[in-house]
Amino acid sequence: MTAAHAHAADALGTTVHGPPAWGWHGRTLGHRTAHPVHGACWLRLLSLPADKAGGKLWEGTERAATAFPGVRKPALHQLHDFTGDGYAYRAELTAYIDEPLLSANPVLRHELALTDTWFATIRTSLSAIADTSTDRTAVRQEWITRAIPEYTGHPAPEITEWTCAHGDFHAVNLTEGATVLDWEGWGRAPRGYDAAMLFAYAQLAPDTAARIRRELAALLDSAAGRAALLIVCAELLQSASRGDHPDLVPKLRSLAEECARSPE
Structure with missing residues (x-):
């Protein structure tokens, strides 16, 4: 290389x-x-x-x-x-984007001092991404149906709301200036998938996770958002089964339980 x-x-x-x-x-x-x-x-x-x-x-x-x-x-x-x-x-x-990354690792292990302007820009970006028409696929229903029961122990939702997603929306691919990096995997995914990924990866920084949930509530606090969170939990638990981010596993399991319990 x-x-x-x-x-x-x-x-x-x-x-x-x-x-x-x-x-x-x-x-x-x-x-x-x-x-x-x-x-x-x-x-x-x-x-x-x-x-x-x-x-x-x-x-x-x-x-x-x-x-x-x-x-x-x-x-x-x-x-x-x-x-x-x-x-x-x-x-x-x-x-070259001369802006610091939010983190050197997708799993956020320190609190961030994100501004109102940063979140406003991210909301605008997420909206623009979701509104983009594409023939590319980031997440498939077939994988959802198989992986959620296997890695979370809960029934898999049948997704009815699909939008375009970045597909890898976490702290390594976001800068302090709200620039979005690494576009190789974008495509159709369940509505709220990018917001769910950012939130799930932030579980070890609880204050930042709570802020993300408040600022992106329109995407996360809905039936579609809870389904997206359950899907991301399954994805990250699958990755953990291969040795990645073991310290995140308890938080992911708790988050999956919360999503499965929430009313439609």
Whole structure:
């Protein structure tokens, strides 16, 4: 990955500096770069086995570049695709966003001092995302039907309200300036899915979680919102079964119970 990233930087004429940022299980690698035309940039490299190149994750950033004009996100400058050693690579050169991330980990383990303006911008972004028409899929009913009983012990809801979602809406992909990063997985999901993910990942920071719930009550405090929360709990419990965020599990189980008990 490091050699492929260096190759991509050369191909795009940009100079790498600063520390690396590895994505989930090393599937992506990002670096800040300096480009002679675009200035400060971020070069993100995605890798997949050569026979699996293409599809939703591969095209996510490219398609998001024009799909969400009303959302704060990095501008996409260039793409570069290549193969080597049995892998396909896609390099994405985007504008560098000089704003701190909310957290270095999706699981929020410290309280945040988020402003009213931040929440207003996030609500606007979530509305714009939800109103976007798409043929992409982030969450499937088939997975919901199977996973919720398996990981929460509760019956799975039949989702009737579907909207577009970012699909990975947590503190690593949000900045203190309310810019939304990492657009590879966006697509149709149950209404309120993004708000539910942000809230569920914040359970170890109770004051921030309570603020998120108040500010995004229109998305979370409804039958659709409770269904979305139950779905996200199942998703994060599935991830925990593979060794991720074990400290979050008790909070997720409590949240799932609360959602299952709530009236329709």
